[in-house]
Amino acid sequence: MVTEGSDTRIVTPRRLGGRIPLILxxxxxxxxxxxxxDAHTQHVLIMIFIYGLMALGWNIIAGYCGQxxxxxxxxxxxxxxxxxFLFANFGITPWIGMLFGVAVSLVVxxxxxxxxxxxxxxxxxxxxxVIGEITQTIFINWEYVGGATGIWIxxxxxxxxxTFQFHDSKIPTYYIxxxxxxxGLAFTYWMERSKLGLYFRAIRDEPDAASSLGxxxxxxxxxxxxxxxxxxxxxxxxxxxxILVIDPDTVFPLLxxxxxxxxxxxxxxxxxxxxxxxxxxxxxxxxxxxIYFGGQGGAEDLMIYGFLIVIISVFYPRGLFGLIERxxxxxxxxxx
Amino acid sequence: MLAVNYLNKxxxxxxxxxNINFEVAEGEILGVIGPNGAGxxxxxxxVTGFEKPDSGDVLFLGKxxxxxxxxxxxxxxxxxxxxxxxPFPQMTVEENVMVxxxxxxxxxxEAREEAHRYxxxxxxxxxxxxxxxxxxxxxRKRLELARAxxxxxxxxxxxxxxxxxxxxxxPELVSLVERLRTEGTTVVLIEHNMKVLxxxxxxxxxxxxxxxxAYGRPQEIQAHKQVIESYLGASYA
Numbered sequence: 001m002v003t004e005g006s007d008t009r010i011v012t013p014r015r016l017g018g019r020i021p022l023i024l025x026x027x028x029x030x031x032x033x034x035x036x037x038d039a040h041t042q043h044v045l046i047m048i049f050i051y052g053l054m055a056l057g058w059n060i061i062a063g064y065c066g067q068x069x070x071x072x073x074x075x076x077x078x079x080x081x082x083x084x085f086l087f088a089n090f091g092i093t094p095w096i097g098m099l100f101g102v103a104v105s106l107v108v109x110x111x112x113x114x115x116x117x118x119x120x121x122x123x124x125x126x127x128x129x130v131i132g133e134i135t136q137t138i139f140i141n142w143e144y145v146g147g148a149t150g151i152w153i154x155x156x157x158x159x160x161x162x163t164f165q166f167h168d169s170k171i172p173t174y175y176i177x178x179x180x181x182x183x184g185l186a187f188t189y190w191m192e193r194s195k196l197g198l199y200f201r202a203i204r205d206e207p208d209a210a211s212s213l214g215x216x217x218x219x220x221x222x223x224x225x226x227x228x229x230x231x232x233x234x235x236x237x238x239x240x241x242x243i244l245v246i247d248p249d250t251v252f253p254l255l256x257x258x259x260x261x262x263x264x265x266x267x268x269x270x271x272x273x274x275x276x277x278x279x280x281x282x283x284x285x286x287x288x289x290x291i292y293f294g295g296q297g298g299a300e301d302l303m304i305y306g307f308l309i310v311i312i313s314v315f316y317p318r319g320l321f322g323l324i325e326r327x328x329x330x331x332x333x334x335x336x
Numbered sequence: 337m338l339a340v341n342y343l344n345k346x347x348x349x350x351x352x353x354x355n356i357n358f359e360v361a362e363g364e365i366l367g368v369i370g371p372n373g374a375g376x377x378x379x380x381x382x383v384t385g386f387e388k389p390d391s392g393d394v395l396f397l398g399k400x401x402x403x404x405x406x407x408x409x410x411x412x413x414x415x416x417x418x419x420x421x422x423p424f425p426q427m428t429v430e431e432n433v434m435v436x437x438x439x440x441x442x443x444x445x446e447a448r449e450e451a452h453r454y455x456x457x458x459x460x461x462x463x464x465x466x467x468x469x470x471x472x473x474x475x476r477k478r479l480e481l482a483r484a485x486x487x488x489x490x491x492x493x494x495x496x497x498x499x500x501x502x503x504x505x506x507p508e509l510v511s512l513v514e515r516l517r518t519e520g521t522t523v524v525l526i527e528h529n530m531k532v533l534x535x536x537x538x539x540x541x542x543x544x545x546x547x548x549x550a551y552g553r554p555q556e557i558q559a560h561k562q563v564i565e566s567y568l569g570a571s572y573a
Binding site (some may be wrong): 199202204205206208209211212213215217270 | 407416
């Protein structure tokens with residue numbers, strides 16, 4: 001039992017050092033591609049933005065609302081396929097394709113969520129995992145959208161903002177990714193301070209108590225799932241326009257859904273910055289192992305992820321962001 | 337205000353509630369007593385929609401609430417606390433209370449200000465920024481009370497509000513329930529502490545092994561042979 005003297009006060013942004021670190025981080029993110037001009041470093045940052053956005057969505061359904069989805073790759077894949085298919089077959093700008101992808105993802109999220117979000121405990125996680133695998137199999141066998149070979153997006157040099165293809169520089173893609181990630185963070189910040197965030201956290205902590213206080217569990221769980229699907233779909237669309245070649249194994253794999261879970265848990269589940277911190281740690285490791293081991297490598301990055309997750313879970317259950325909070329508290333206590 | 341009409345509920349071979357039948361008038365405090373396993377909490381679960389009865393009906397303000405979800409029942413005006421306390425542990429005390437308020441107010445600031453009034457009422461205002469997992473059992477009981485009150489119920493079901501708290505805290509919780517009545521809330525109270533129950537309740541329902549064995553004024557229940565038997569054994573009756 002925690003005694004009355006225990007420090008169980010909440011950590012406010014002020015206690016995290018105020019707005020100055022945020023301003024410094026924003027400035028650093030804005031000038032980064034002009035300081036670090038090599039393509040590889042910019043590539044890693046772009047991937048952090050894309051996966052970070054997807055992880056932000058997962059953080060809302062799992063970290064805030066307590067529903068562990070292992071099928072987020074479904075929506076990433078739908079977003080990727082929507083933009084690619086519409087552009088490759090009908091020349092529709094990927095910006096419209098992105099909105100179409102979100103619309104399809106929302107419909108699919110409702111279709112999956114209505115029956116499965118009634119399930120409690122690990123059953124929802126298992127259901128989403130299985131549906132994710134089924135979705136991948138469907139796309140592998142769906143010849144109309146390219147089957148197992150997927151879609152090669154036609155390379156177009158003209159009008160890059162219309163085609164969402166930037167072949168001369170990674171900088172536009174960098175800023176688009178940064179803008180979407182910032183939008184995701186801003187939404188999460190707003191949500192955490194709204195009725196929506198309050199209800200999500202109540203459902204996560206004690207669904208029965210939340211229900212006894214007038215919270216419609218089904219409606220709010222579904223809403224969280226739809227938000228997560230939107231984030232994943234937007235990330236998938238960006239990924240497709242960046243890589244320009246997609247197939248079911250790249251955009252629908254279970255491993256992608258697991259990777260997002262690991263990122264969020266490493267960074268801090270239910271923390272605004274957790275998914276971004278996790279992505280910023282895990283993706284460079286992934287890139288480094290890929291370069292170091294090359295074609296010989298297999299799952300070294302996953303072994304390192306696994307090791308990190310064990311360490312973090314045992315010593316810092318609130319993730320790296322929780323560790324940062326703890327260090328700031330210690331600094332505050334030492335200063336007072 | 338509330339009419340429980342011949343409610344039956346069984347779990348497998350266990351008859352948890354059998355022909356439970358009573359009414360609660362507006363403004364009164366009804367006590368529910370019975371030894372462990374008598375079916376008291378099951379009764380609360382049936383009234384608040386957490387369990388579906390096998391047969392019987394529950395009327396609230398003259399309308400059946402059978403088949404409604406717990407959140408729908410709460411929005412009609414029935415609040416409850418739980419025997420096994422269910423605070424939102426990773427939320428602050430203030431946020432816990434705000435959850436109950438958000439169905440009535442649209443602005444977070446408005447909810448925050450009103451939450452402070454409920455926290456003043458239960459004496460937890462100095463703990464409003466503390467995470468709920470950091471509270472003692474007595475403080476958690478007060479928090480559950482404040483949270484349930486914040487949903488502005490017409491009828492409040494309190495499950496063992498004084499159970500598990502130290503003797504010093506009991507009179508404070510009793511006075512809170514008394515204040516609820518004076519402010520117009522109807523209360524149904526599950527209570528093991530007979531002294532507390534006799535001082536608060538207008539009527540008492542006694543359950544034993546899922547059956548309703550008595551209903552009446554506290555003094556009548558105190559002298560009821562079957563009630564004495566079920567609590568103390570046949571030799572004391």
